[in-house]
Each structure stands twice: as structure tokens, then as C-alpha cells.
Amino acid sequence: MDPKIGIKEENLAGVAQAMCKILADEFVLYTKTRKAHWNVEGPNFHSMHLFFEQQYQELDQIVDSVAERIRTLGHYAPGSLKEYLGLTQLSEQSRDKNDSLGFIHELLADHQSILILLRENIKKFDSVWSDLGTSDYITGLLEAHEKMAWMLRSHIK
Template sequence: MGNIIGITEENRKAVSVELSKLLADEYVLYTKTRNSHWNVEGPDFHSMHIFFEGQYNELDEILDSVAERIRTLGHYAPATLKSFLDLTHLTEKIGDKNNSLAYIKELLGDHESIIEFLRGNIDPFANKYHDLGTSDYITGLMETHEKMAWMLRSHLV
């Protein structure tokens, strides 16, 4: 399978390896956001329960699109909890308290970590691996995470 979609196998594999790390990060963040949705307590419970639901729904769509991008490149997406934990840059740890601000701070830090990872791969995907499609894809994904982070950050002021 040489140059399918005009990208060498070596370059598609390198990009897929990085996208697999991203998929793992997205899955851990999705799970932590679900945890926040399920376990938040306090006087703002109802509004935060709904807010976290919107966030995890958006992350669910991201998960599918990242996995499909890996498949588009001709590789298999990791799909086990063990593989996600082995590949992720994030931790499963979440604040000790079940209040919304503890959850928001933790989730915000994870979004910011993913944004940095995405930003750091835009240029290499385009210029080193000659994969403009994935470079463009992660640029849009970075913008999505920036907006999600803004929504979280807005609760902290």
C-alpha cells in the first residue's frame, strides 16, 4: 500500500501514531467529562450537569472523527482502555471534590494540554509528513478545543 492518498506509508504511519495519542487523550478527557456530568454536586448541579453533557457530546463526535482520520490514513485506531491509558498524555485523576469548579479546572487543563499537542503537530504534519489534510483537520480540531476551553474558563472568572 505505497502512496495511497498521495502520502507515503512511512509518513501515514508517523501521523497515525500521533493521532493515536490524540485519540487516547480525547477518550480520557471524554471519560473525565462524563465523570463530571455524573458526579457534580452543589447548588449549581442542574446547570453544570447540562453543561458537562454538552461538552461530552462534543467530545464523542471528536472521538469518532479522530478514529476515522486514522482509518483514512490506512491504519487501525486503538480501541481498548489499556491502549488509551498507555498512549495518553493526560491522567485519570480528577479533583477530590465533586463541585463544579474542581471539575472545570481539571477539564480546562486537559483541553489546554490537547491544544498544545495539536498546535505542535500542525506544522510537522504539513511540512515533514506532507499530510496537509491531517494538518488542516487538527487545526480545526484545535479551534474546537479552544472554544470548549473558553467555555470552561468562563466559569472561573
């Protein structure tokens, strides 16, 4: 059954398409953060292992929430690696070293890319697609990524 929530069907399709790209970015970032957790090495291993764990747990909740937002809008969420890699703006990188600073720089760059994407879309959800709810939802995502990026940046200084 299609949702009757006061948003035109074509607008819901636009919102869902944009949200699927966000979901792909979130999932790729989650996976990269999990990789950092598993593979970090060095004298600060234990603290960074725990730090990356805290970050991937938060991203896991975000991934689930974004997918559920897509379903709330009456569309299906992508759920395969092939779909995510086709939708994401992020890239997978292979690493020669598994040092914490290398992981931090990479993950910070990804959070910043997501922040830019969210900022570019936040008003579009409201003004173009008449979906103030998703615009508000994206504001919350923006705040979560700002905080996670701050935490990463704080390790670099």
C-alpha cells in the same frame, strides 16, 4: 487495501501514530467530562450537569472523527482502555469533592494540554509527513478545543 493518497507509507505511519496519541487524549478527556456530568454536586448542579453533558457530547463526536481519520489513513485506531492509558499524556485524578469548580479546573487543564499537543504537531503533519489534509483537520480540532476551553474558563471568572 492500502490507501493510495499521495503520501508515502512511512509518512502515513508517522501521522497515524501521532493521531493515535491525540485519540487517546480525546477519549480520556471525554471520559473525565462524562464523570463530571455524572458526579457533579452543589447548588449549581442542574446547570453544570447540562453543561458537562454538552461538552462530552461534542467530545464524543471528536473521538469518532479522530478514529475515522486514522482509518482513512489506512491504519487501525486504538480502542481499548489499556491502549488509551498507554498513549495519553493526560492523567486520571481521584477527587475528594465533586464540586463544579474542581471539575472545571481539571478539564480546562486537560483541554489546554491537548491544545499544546495539537499546536506542536500541526505543522509537522504538513512539513514532515506531507499530509496537508491532517494538518487542516488538526486546525479544526484546535478550534473546537479553544472554544470548549473558553466555555470552561468563563465559569471561573
